[in-house]
Amino acid sequence: MITVAGAELTGALEPVPGFIESNFNPLVYRAAVEVLTGREFDGSRLAVVVCSLIGDATTTGLASRLLVDGQVHNAILFMQATANAVLGYLSREFDLTGPLLSMSTVDDDPRDTAELLLADPELDAVLLLTVELAADERTAAAYRLLGRTPPTTDGATALLLERDPQ
Amino acid sequence: MTGGVVVTGYGVFTAFGWGEKALRDGVFTGTQVFAPANRFDPTPFRTPMTAAAAGDPDLVDVLGGCADDAVDMAGLPPGTAGATLLGSAGDWKSVTRYSRGLDFSPGAGVPGVLAGAVADRVGFRGPRLAFTNACVASASALIHGWRLITAGRQDVALCAGAYLVEEENMAKFDSGRTLSKDGVIRPFSLDRTGLLLGDGVAAIVLESEEHALARGAQVLARMTGFGVASDAFHIAKPHPEGRGIASAVSQAFRRAGVSGVDYVNAHGTGTPANDGAETNGLRAALGTNTPISSTKSTTGHMLEASGAVEFVVSLLALLDGAVPPTAGYTTPDPACDLDYVTEGPRRLALHRVLSLNAAFGGMNTAILLEQP
Structure with a gap:
């Protein structure tokens, strides 16, 4: 497996339409755009994998606070609460009709998933996106439970991976 | 085999x-x-x-x-x-x-x-x-x-x-x-x-x-193929023609080397948008004669668990030779014109069944199960 393109983003980014309450989805989208723009590929033969241990805790926390405060939910939170919704936006822009996955793992290397997908003769490339947000009080407790230092910044990486022609 | x-x-x-x-x-x-x-x-x-x-x-x-x-x-x-x-x-x-x-x-x-x-x-x-x-x-x-x-x-x-x-x-x-x-x-x-x-x-x-x-285990069924495809259409709405569903079904058939199934356990959420789009995708991939049902009509929508529970439902259908019905159905919709098994459970000899799911982001999956 070879890396044909990569990108790394941190900090606050311009919102993506429909994904305005959290930095999670803009990180996914803009990291993907940075790698895919200007590149030729067959969108039916490219898989996208979003890997995040915790996921979009900002949206989760906001929606939960609204719930316990008895306030009406914002429908935008319904849309952006699922980690894969932004992939619908991305897939429309780049006509990606292959597999779109999002996953969470503690110890497994997400590159193993990319390598497994590349064993599929119906796929040529995998866009692997890893995203974590700065920890809040709730997620910091989860990181500590796992013996890890809670992240203090929002960040994402994107790798465009293909089979090694050798 | x-x-x-x-x-x-x-x-x-x-x-x-x-x-x-x-x-x-x-x-x-x-x-x-x-x-x-x-x-x-x-x-x-x-x-x-x-x-x-x-x-x-x-x-x-x-x-x-x-x-x-x-x-x-x-x-x-x-x-x-x-x-x-x-x-x-x-x-x-x-x-x-x-x-x-x-x-x-x-x-x-x-x-x-x-x-x-x-x-x-x-x-x-x-x-x-x-x-x-x-x-x-x-x-x-x-x-x-x-x-x-x-x-x-x-x-x-x-x-x-x-x-x-x-x-x-x-x-x-x-x-x-x-x-x-x-x-x-x-x-x-x-x-x-x-x-x-x-x-x-x-x-x-x-x-x-x-x-x-x-190890001498009893084989209940074979998982012979799958399809996974995306609509490339919207963050939440399905493609109205069921583009991804049709593509996922076709891909599952291609991987398994088959051309049809005896029963489809549909995603069938009961929302106006899903059921019409899914019908269009299924009609494009399968025609109009395959029995289809939505068992969410009895279990409710189990979100992330839907695929696993409906895999088990599909497995039991295969083992029992019984198609579970679509409950709650009252009135035909011209946009949903397939065989939805609305009259109650249907006894059928089933050799191969298909379980479908769809999700936000326009994702679609199709899983094929066959008799061992």
Whole structure:
């Protein structure tokens, strides 16, 4: 497996339409755009994998606070609460009709998933996106439970991976 | 034929209770058990109705119980070097408890931690992944298990999905106006107004055929193929022509080298948008003669667990030669013109069945099961 393109983003980014309450989805989208723009590929033969241990805790926390405060939910939170919704936006822009996955793992290397997908003769490339947000009080407790230092910044990486022609 | 991926065990929990008998007695008779939620106050929401089992069971406990049942049925020894692949967004109740200032379990809200907890419980030592892609999450786990086994990287994969009705998602689906307006779910019917949430947890043992035969395991069915495709259309709405569904079905057929099935367990959420789009995709891929049903009409929508529970429903249909009905159907919709098995359960000799799911982001999965 070879890396044909990569990108790394941190900090606050311009919102993506429909994904305005959290930095999670803009990180996914803009990291993907940075790698895919200007590149030729067959969108039916490219898989996208979003890997995040915790996921979009900002949206989760906001929606939960609204719930316990008895306030009406914002429908935008319904849309952006699922980690894969932004992939619908991305897939429309780049006509990606292959597999779109999002996953969470503690110890497994997400590159193993990319390598497994590349064993599929119906796929040529995998866009692997890893995203974590700065920890809040709730997620910091989860990181500590796992013996890890809670992240203090929002960040994402994107790798465009293909089979090694050798 | 050898060299395939087979099913050797399963465990299942729904609003009907534990195990296959509860599922047969409920889903296969078209029984609807929707009632006002009593795990939380449902009065703020568009409908109070959900399909929930009695009490307020703990997600980790139910998931562990289903995993135990699956591994026991498969007869796998402790310490099996299998993969554990889960479809789940985590235990939402831990999030709510935190927001209310109550004691909470920090790990239960993290999907990857749940996958590890299941693996530790059954003693599986292979990869541990949680898929979080909403309503195709546990179908994605099953497909990943197929990939691991077919690629020769694992002999065994425990593939599971878990969702229990709680108020965080009730509120989100309420705000998205996807819950049934009148508290009734009627997939494919002209008067359908939306979905209802339901409890669902299932765990399935997939295994390489060689491994299963070598240890003398009973093979329940073969998973002969899958398709996974995206609509490239919208963040939440399905492609109106069912582009991704049709593509996923065609891909599953291509991988399995087949051209049709005897029954389709549809995604069939009961929302106006899903059922029309799914019908269009199925018509394009299959024509109009294949029996189709939505068992969400009895279980409710089990979100990340849908793929795993409906895999078990499809498996039981195959084993029993019985197509479960689409319950609640009242009125034909010109946009939904297929054979939805609305008259009650239908006895049929089934050789091959297809389980479909779809999710936000325009994702679609199709899984083929065949008689062993």
